[in-house]
Amino acid sequence: MKIPKHLSKSVLPIIGFAAIYGLIMLLKSFGIANNYHIQILMFAGVNIMMTLSLNVVNGFTGQFSIGHAGFMSLGAYGSAIITTLLLKPSVIPSSMQIPVFLLSLFIGGLVAALVGFLIGLPTLKLKGDYLAIVTLAFGEIVRAGLRLIEPIGAARGMIGVPTYANLAWIFTFVALTLFVVRNVIYSRYGRAWIAIRDNEIAAEAMGIDTTRYKIISFTFSAFIAGVAGGLYAHVVSFIQPDTFSFVKSSDLLVFLYAGGSGSLTGSIVGALLLTALPEALRFLASWRLVIYALVLIIVMLYRPKGLTGGYELPFLRIHRKELYEGAADPTVPEAEEGE
């Protein structure tokens, strides 16, 4: 039998995610996969979310942020403060732990989003490298600031963040992020962002309030980064300011453009591969990072548009034809396939 398209579209990906998760758990029970691989996957998951967040600003809106680790740290600290200092596991019933965890992630995201909004408001009129420098400076300011706040451990960092985040949660949030980012890309907002990216002058002439849509993009991206940061904190259980340095930000840039910017699939592939690669290269001992660097260079030389070269997995695309599925009049205004 044939599954109706609109169903397959929404249901199959969920089944797919569940299947992959199930498979991993199966492999684990057979002892083929172990906590080592699962942890790599968890970091990869967090990196996928971060890369998607960066993709919204750099890939789709065509701005140039190189300080995204700053938002990540805000989310990480924001949520960790709640689960570690305010509502620590010892003081709340275990039944409340998960709600508190989710709440903390949400608040972490909000903090990042708020700051993203405030920093974006004055700075997003800057173009290209000038904006880049401001975002870089922003990241450094956050880092330097966190170092000086004693209650959250200052340079010592925060110890004993409860490890609430397991692979299942990471999977859920990655799926969720993909879902919302895809949706927003195929709405008025996403189109406005792409218009700004492709030709800012034309976008303005076509009545798009570029500043407004840039800020929306920036804030949205910051929120995702914040949630990702929160997850990170609850995977590692120890965070300190220098974890979120410029090095982290540039790693994210690498994930984004090596995977293929402006493509959700690209973010997945880039983050997944480049998180796993350094671990896969362990057998090279001290030559590991040398080879990693070479691989990176070669990838960019042979796939300048990134590994996926703009390809998008079916369930991460919404073709306008799908608008007519299950509609009163399901006849698609005919048009030949392009691309």
Added chain:
Amino acid sequence: MATILSIKNLTIKFGGLVAVEDFSADVQEGELLAIIGPNGAGKTTVFNMLTGIYKPTSGTIEMEGKNLIGLRPNQFAANGLARTFQNIRLFHNATVVDNIKMAYTLHSLEQFFPALLRTKSIVEQERELDIEVMRLLKIFNLDQQADLLSKNLPYGPQRKLEIVRAMMLKPKILLLDEPVAGMNAVEIDEIASLIRRIREKFNMTIILIEHHMNFVMPLADRIKVLDFGRTIAEGNPAEIQRNPKVIEAYLGGGYNAIA
């Protein structure tokens, strides 16, 4: 016929250089006003002022009595002034349909959080929009290329698409900046008929820049001639063709496009 756009003594200086001086015009509803003149006469500069890209040094732009000076380009668009560009400025990595949908952003009522979840109402709005866009594309028979990336369109259709995109803004005035630049005779006729269709179907007011005479003459109701930023002549096509100043300006400018 009512005046919808009244432009008074627009002047703009870059550094010391006067690019456009005392440009005035009252644009009547439904008319087609053409601005002609040799290269570097300041025609595009006038358009850039009329769409808020440049802020005039002095002068006023009033749209139905509302002063537009100092507004941002997107606000000019919101007030009903839609333009095309001399050097095509499409959203190159978006499909033809999306290019047009992007010009609808202004009018769209989609809210952010519903958009995140892609609620039913969003899907419906998107469908309505898609239907409307396809209807428009059909009118200008671009519907066959609906799902092509706009950068993969041939040159002619790209220019056409820019005009359709501007139409999607539902403007009160359409500003066309050299719509037939670099086109062959066949394509030129096509654009001409397209403009005629726009006028009768939507009763659209149009301001048009062009120095391609045998394209302008049959279309325009009224023509203004610019030279070195100054208006040297104004009138209906017949008058302009006879005007010695114009001929001087063109021949002086070594221009041979006069039919």
Added chain:
Amino acid sequence: MTTFFQLLIYGLQLGSVYALLALGYTMVYGIVGMINFAHGDFLMIGALSTVFLAMAFMSTSGTLSALQVIAIILIAMIGTGLVGVIVEAVAYKPLRDRPRMTALITAVGVSMFLQNFPRALPFIGPNPRPFPRLFPLIQYNIGGVTITSTQLIMLFLSLLLMFILYYVVNKTPLGAQMRAVSMDKDAALLMGININVIISMTFFIGAALASSSGIFYASIYPQVDVYMGGWLGTKSFIAAVLGGIGDIRGAMLGGFILGISEIFATSINSNFGYMIGFIVLILILLFKPAGLLGKFSIEKV
């Protein structure tokens, strides 16, 4: 008052380092139009090779003669210049007509390689090395303000190099070709300019400049390791942008302002200094959105 001038001198010292680096950075950017994240590592190569060269010379004669010093500096500069040319030819050239982000990521890879390759080599390794004293250290005391010969040399050389570079780019035929390439590659090609040669030259000069700044840097902060270039590269990028990227005098100005603001911020409160430095940076850019000397180019519409 004396403290003010003393601080100013420290600021100029630090600034001249940033400025020197930013010069090469901004030149490459202005002409090739790419952000070369590996620029800072050229600095490292320059300094590191100087250490080895000095060792070689020392092994024969215990000390270094002025002539040898000059020789060392020249060899290091040329050597690094060649590295720059090779890097460009291998890693950047194929991506010249690609989106600039692509080249940016390649540059990150190159930077990683330039840091980790020597680190992995047994005879270089990660250990920091002392940097030989190439210039005599004399302290002058003017009204309570101390200034060292090294600081003076740094200032003088950074200014000198800036003027030379400015002259080369704006007054020489090579410079004219460079500017042509930076404006419009295709047009330059039609004018019969060999773009590849010009861009190679640009990278050669850029890398050589970086190497020289590495040598001067290490003369002030005499400690060299394979990672020294990373953060400095970022700093010079900041300086170049602050000044108005692509503008040689801007890079100079940006470098000095960055250095001076850092020093004064630190003196206000050493705990917050680092932060204040960056806040100042943001404020400047808010008021000069295209950098200090960069002017907004009105896009042809």
Added chain:
Amino acid sequence: MKKTSRVLLTILTIAVFISACSTGSPAAPAEPEPQANGEKTGETLKIGVVSPMSGPGATAGKYITNGVKLIEEKLKAEGGLLVGDTRYPIEFVYEDNEAKEETTTNVYQKLINQDNVIGIVGPDMSKAILAAGPIAQSAGVVAVGTFTTNEAVTQVGDYIFRACFIDPFQGRAAATYAWDTGYKTAAVIYNNADAYSKGLYENFELAFTELGGEVVEVQAYSGSDIKDYNVQLTKIKAANPEVVFIPNMFTEIPLQVRQARELGITAPFIGGDSMDAPEVAQLAGFENIAGTAYVSAFSPDNPDPVAQEFVKAFNDAYGMNPNSNAVLAYEATMMILESIKNAATIDRKGVRDAMASLKDLHLPSGTITVGPDRNPIKGAAILMYNAEGVPEFVVNVNP
């Protein structure tokens, strides 16, 4: 995008994961069969060694690896570790943690789940073991930090030990030495981005003021990228202290000493154990570093035979004196081996219990006993650089 390359990409992805999944062969319990000399051969035991082999911390990594390699060679020669009448071949697995927390957690997971080690030596940085400790704890694997002097480290859980003393003790040691030498006023320049540096500074100030001394000036800088300390040092000079405390990384200290001397600061310096690296003297310049004292886990001049034997072995192998990094890595490894010997049952749990009750283990830096809080009860030595840039033993500080 072409289908072929899409396929290739998928293959690549899978390939990377498979290679990441290449499970290390779990040590199969070999049936101990008696040898000629009546010795039985036990199963191979694996010990993980975590240190920064790349990244700015890589220098420490080399010393740590060298320290452990000494033991590895020795065990190879002997054919393994003799426990009762059974000889257990010992295999060391060295992993790079880039001095990053994230990577350290990965390495711990790998060692524990892939190589199933019986115990882990390192890493050397508090922040790294603070991140990875919980993994060892929950997996029930002994982890012995080498240079992880931050108090909090062993509070992670009862599987986390360390080979070094802790910051409060070290800060107090430095303060006491300063006071006893007769210094009444001190100034401090520290790295407020570095927990180690900050911790030492705080403990030093606490102890020094308790003793009656006064800290007249405190200056900070943010991060190891900073190379210009002129502003801070100028202020310190103005305060004119009798001694300057510089509890910083060995890569930062030389420039600080140099610049201070160039500014005309004549007061002597006191530093923490991170100063114990041969590079420091060369980098700072002998004339500048002379007279600088520091707290060290170990002194090469220690007359104790065990110490001398170790120093000699290290010199024979690598042609240089060992520093604290090397010693502590060596001792951490010895602690694990000793615990294996004493273990009731040779498994992770057994080793942990044995280590918790380690007593009077005679090691190069002295005789150590593991205290109730899993910190070794051990003394420190104060060393001072002489005019030839060689650290000389001054005095022992006991807890």
